Amino acid sequence: MIRQASTVYNKWTNNEIFYYFDKNFPLKKRDLVEKALSILEEVTCARFKQNSTSKNRIRVFQGNGEQELSLGQGCHSIGTIQHEFLHAIGIWHEHMRSDRDDYLTVDLSDVSPSKQYNFDKLNERVSQNFIDFDYASVMHYPPAVFTTNNTVSMYTISREFQFTIGMKQLAFSDIYKINQFLNCTGIEFYLIDCPIVSVARIKVFPNL
Ligand SMILES: [Zn+2]
Numbered sequence: 001m002i003r004q005a006s007t008v009y010n011k012w013t014n015n016e017i018f019y020y021f022d023k024n025f026p027l028k029k030r031d032l033v034e035k036a037l038s039i040l041e042e043v044t045c046a047r048f049k050q051n052s053t054s055k056n057r058i059r060v061f062q063g064n065g066e067q068e069l070s071l072g073q074g075c076h077s078i079g080t081i082q083h084e085f086l087h088a089i090g091i092w093h094e095h096m097r098s099d100r101d102d103y104l105t106v107d108l109s110d111v112s113p114s115k116q117y118n119f120d121k122l123n124e125r126v127s128q129n130f131i132d133f134d135y136a137s138v139m140h141y142p143p144a145v146f147t148t149n150n151t152v153s154m155y156t157i158s159r160e161f162q163f164t165i166g167m168k169q170l171a172f173s174d175i176y177k178i179n180q181f182l183n184c185t186g187i188e189f190y191l192i193d194c195p196i197v198s199v200a201r202i203k204v205f206p207n208l
Contacts, residue, residue, distance in 0.1 A: 015045050015182045020052035022061035029076055036081035043175045045184035058088050079168030083138050094137035096122050103133045105155040110147040118146055130180040134173035135161040142166025
């Protein structure tokens with residue numbers, strides 16, 4: 001699935017996203033998925049519920065193909081899991097934004113024609129940009145993605161961010177985008193119950 005913040009797909013009712021694990025999905029990896037989703041729940045109003053019978057639901061399985069939530073073998077991280085679930089909410093890829101040419105130079109010379117659609121730009125009719133482009137977005141692909149010789153397919157116009165793209169970590173801009181997209185208002189999602197304040201006491205030694 002390829003989306004930034006979609007304007008053309010139906011949203012989940014009450015921001016409740018139902019999913020279930022296919023029986024082929026390894027038990028030991030389910031914890032990682034649940035951890036990735038619990039982090040998203042801490043910072044957004046998306047609520048992920050395991051339910052295999054709900055009318056709308058996501059099947060989480062291992063493998064490729066199908067327009068469902070497929071987590072490839074061997075490359076599971078909190079960030080890649082979150083990336084895929086953000087697609088399921090309706091968030092598109094960062095490098096496909098309508099304004100991405102202001103931030104990236106895309107070089108398709110080493111990308112086979114059958115993969116070039118991964119670099120299509122989404123117009124504003126199908127995708128809404130809630131916040132400025134962010135090289136650090138979890139929805140951004142890495143520099144050498146889909147090339148045949150591991151050459152670079154995306155050059156960042158701000159050169160210092162060349163190795164920031166494809167970091168596979170949730171960025172502030174992702175959290176902001178999700179909450180705008182899901183119409184989460186107020187700050188209650190950030191008030192995490194944590195009564196004990198941590199303090200760092202730093203001793204300063206004079207330069208003798
Ligand atoms: Zn993706």
